[in-house]
Amino acid sequence: MNKEQFLRDLDDALKPLSAEEREDIRRDYDEHFVLGKEEGKTEAEIAEALGSPRKIGKEILAVYQVEKAQSKASTGNILRAVWAGIGLGFLNLILVLGPFIALVAVLASGWIAAGSFVLSPLLVLVNAILYPGTFEWFDLFVSVATAGFGLLLGIFMYFLSKGLVWMFVRYLKWNVNLVRGG
Known part of the structure; x- marks a missing residue:
């Protein structure tokens, strides 16, 4: 999986969030790819190390919903x-x-x-x-x-x-x- 596919899947998983919040999260994960490339890793290796974008999205949404309920x-x-x-x-x-x-x-x-x-x-x-x-x-x-x-x-x-x-x-x-x- 390349960087754009990873970020697109992550963005799809975060649809309930506002566009501003999704963009902020996207920038954070974009930075992971920049730092990984500086270390000599490929986009596929970085994406694999980060994990499934759907799972990451579920975790972020769960934290968001719990904080909202709190x-x-x-x-x-x-x-x-x-x-x-x-x-x-x-x-x-x-x-x-x-x-x-x-x-x-x-x-x-x-x-x-x-x-x-x-x-x-x-x-x-x-x-x-x-x-x-x-x-x-x-x-x-x-x-x-x-x-x-x-x-x-x-x-x-x-x-x-x-x-x-x-x-x-x-x-x-x-x-x-x-x-x-x-």
Whole structure:
């Protein structure tokens, strides 16, 4: 593989990045070829020493997506970072997707529980409307107490969500660095 083919393949692998970022990376790898030629190596030897441009592109994109998720932890950024991490290798399918599914399950169940506790007084009111003779103040008191517990659980889930997302993004960063050999 010659220099132009290598740089073209690398540029294709980095399509999600902006043109400015791709050009900066292209200049860095162009410099590798200049330094290699100064050492007396051929373009094919330099390209072989650098490795597969597709793999390099995947690694760069994974680092980019994880850093983007770390700076702004939105759902879309985290999903793109997970997908980029999985793309680094088959083993990452297990090492990234498994913890991600567990994290989503824990957070979803906590938020669903908090929401259902908060909405419990509505069930008492619906029951009183459908069956007027069965209303009891005790049921209303317990459902209001449950709603209060749901609000506390919601506050706890908010902070737990932020903490778990932060930890998962750090895990993704560690995983990407491990796969890259860092």
